[in-house]
Amino acid sequence: xxxxxxxxxxxxxxxxxxxxxxxxxxxxxxxxxxxxxxxxxxxxxxxxxxxxxxxxxxxxxxxxxxxxxxxxxxxxxxxxxxxxxxxxxxxxxxxxxxxxxxxxxxxxxxxxxxxxxxxxxxxxxxxxxxxxxxxxxxxxxxxxxxxxxxxxxxxxxxxxxxxxxxxxxxxxxxxxxxxxxxxxxxxxxxxxxxxxxxxxxxxxxxxxxxxxxxxxxxxxxxxxxxxxxxxxxxxxxxxxxxxxxxxxxxxxxxxxxxxxxxxxxxxxxxxxxxxxxxxxxxxxxxxxxxxxxxxxxxxxxxxxxxxxxxxxxxxxxxxxxxxxxxxxxxxxxxxxxxxxxxxxxxxxxxxxxxxxxxxxxxxxxxxxxxxxxxxxxxxxxxxxxxxxxxxxxxxxxxx
Numbered sequence: 001x002x003x004x005x006x007x008x009x010x011x012x013x014x015x016x017x018x019x020x021x022x023x024x025x026x027x028x029x030x031x032x033x034x035x036x037x038x039x040x041x042x043x044x045x046x047x048x049x050x051x052x053x054x055x056x057x058x059x060x061x062x063x064x065x066x067x068x069x070x071x072x073x074x075x076x077x078x079x080x081x082x083x084x085x086x087x088x089x090x091x092x093x094x095x096x097x098x099x100x101x102x103x104x105x106x107x108x109x110x111x112x113x114x115x116x117x118x119x120x121x122x123x124x125x126x127x128x129x130x131x132x133x134x135x136x137x138x139x140x141x142x143x144x145x146x147x148x149x150x151x152x153x154x155x156x157x158x159x160x161x162x163x164x165x166x167x168x169x170x171x172x173x174x175x176x177x178x179x180x181x182x183x184x185x186x187x188x189x190x191x192x193x194x195x196x197x198x199x200x201x202x203x204x205x206x207x208x209x210x211x212x213x214x215x216x217x218x219x220x221x222x223x224x225x226x227x228x229x230x231x232x233x234x235x236x237x238x239x240x241x242x243x244x245x246x247x248x249x250x251x252x253x254x255x256x257x258x259x260x261x262x263x264x265x266x267x268x269x270x271x272x273x274x275x276x277x278x279x280x281x282x283x284x285x286x287x288x289x290x291x292x293x294x295x296x297x298x299x300x301x302x303x304x305x306x307x308x309x310x311x312x313x314x315x316x317x318x319x320x321x322x323x324x325x326x327x328x329x330x331x332x333x334x335x336x337x338x339x340x341x342x343x344x345x346x347x348x349x350x351x352x353x354x355x356x357x358x359x360x361x362x363x364x365x366x367x368x369x370x371x372x373x374x375x376x377x378x379x380x381x382x383x384x385x386x387x388x389x390x391x392x393x394x395x396x397x398x399x
Contacts, residue, residue: 082102197313
């Protein structure tokens with residue numbers, strides 16, 4: 001695609017008709033066993049959820065400047081505006097933690113007839129300019145014409161994240177500038193741990209036994225868990241050391257994390273129940289350990305389900321100590337078996353628990369590097385993305 005072609009295109013928030021067109025395009029790929037009508041109904045329900053409503057979710061289209069509302073647009077994507085945290089390392093005392101806007105990016109799709117023309121990657125390059133404030137310190141490339149129009153309610157992101165199903169180069173080379181490779185999103189810790197848990201489903205699917213000292217979390221209790229967890233994450237960033245052998249970067253310039261409250265974590269459960277079209281027999285969506293005596297560290301886990309291929313319980317958020325993790329893992333497996341699921345998966349298990357995942361009765365655990373669902377991040381502050389440490393890089397903020 002020539003620079004003249006690029007200059008003739010720009011990025012626009014989709015009209016209602018374009019939103020519908022986007023969903024009709026993606027249904028054959030992501031609709032699972034649902035009918036088109038069911039797929040559109042599921043989207044309508046998710047549009048009304050807390051994580052998406054009130055302007056938090058936007059569909060964007062790459063379209064000709066002279067016909068921005070056309071249904072023959074080149075490609076599309078979705079963004080979810082979220083609350084995140086940014087902490088800068090402090091030489092003495094707690095780190096200063098600030099709330100910051102961040103974005104999750106999803107449903108990047110180019111129809112087959114328009115592929116191999118550079119449209120998708122150009123859309124992602126332009127996306128930086130509408131969700132961040134990079135124009136405060138970088139000039140918009142002249143080869144691309146004029147910048148995309150400003151959109152009320154968009155912009156100001158400290159960072160954005162996405163989960164690639166096409167490797168790292170496509171998004172990694174979608175930078176804010178026209179020249180050279182790189183400058184886009186970067187992969188951070190794409191690790192999973194998995195355990196096979198095939199067993200007999202309970203006569204009442206999803207039924208779990210009460211266990212002294214533990215409390216199962218039902219769907220209606222999740223929002224409370226997420227609110228408390230958001231506080232835990234903030235406190236953790238305040239106390240995060242400036243340097244640690246477990247970091248991706250030896251001495252990070254900043255620590256960042258998305259937050260699971262305000263509908264972000266709960267979206268995982270609803271998506272589990274709706275999108276694939278398969279019944280999800282889970283009755284509980286998490287578990288918490290009751291604190292005993294002067295225990296200070298909380299132990300809990302939440303999860304969703306994937307029914308696409310191997311029915312899997314996917315842990316969305318986990319907090320535990322070396323002492324409590326083995327029993328917590330057994331409870332997670334129990335929930336999976338009760339629903340007839342065949343696998344448990346945890347994304348980016350904390351380094352201090354890594355060794356325990358393969359021992360303490362859990363020798364069946366397997367650690368591997370994912371090739372799909374790669375967590376990628378782009379930092380919009382001063383400095384480089386490679387020097388930022390993404391903490392709590394777990395499944396809860398996937399989109």
